[in-house]
Amino acid sequence: MLFAVLCKDKPEHIHLRMETRPRHLEWVDGLNEKGTLKIAGPFLDAEEKPCGSMLLIEAVDQASAEAIAAEDPYGKAGLFESVDVKSFKWLYNNPEA
Structure with missing residues (x-):
């Protein structure tokens, strides 16, 4: 079964996102290796800065x-x-369909 994980960042927390990014990417890579991850990426604000995340x-x-x-x-x-x-x-556009 598929699930969308929709995450909204706290305002003015871009510094925390950048500090934590290496650990987050390592975790996402692990999900990908297990076949758990289908799609992932950040949401962007009007200035094209990350402001949240979406994972499938x-x-x-x-x-x-x-x-x-x-x-x-x-x-x-x-x-x-x-x-x-x-x-x-x-x-x-589901590649597994």
Whole structure:
């Protein structure tokens, strides 16, 4: 089952994002190696600076997806104002379809 993990950064926390980025990317690379990760990247503000994140992950259920999302180093560092985990059905341009 697929889940979209939608994360919104706290305002004025770009410094924390940059400090934590190497650990976050290592974590994302691990998800990718396991086949858990389908898509990932930052949201950008009007000045094209990162202001949040979006991941599309595969998990057995909602609780498992939330557990995966809770391991994000950005979240553990206190970067996110909010994290929303929603089940997702990939209809168009799904390479696995």
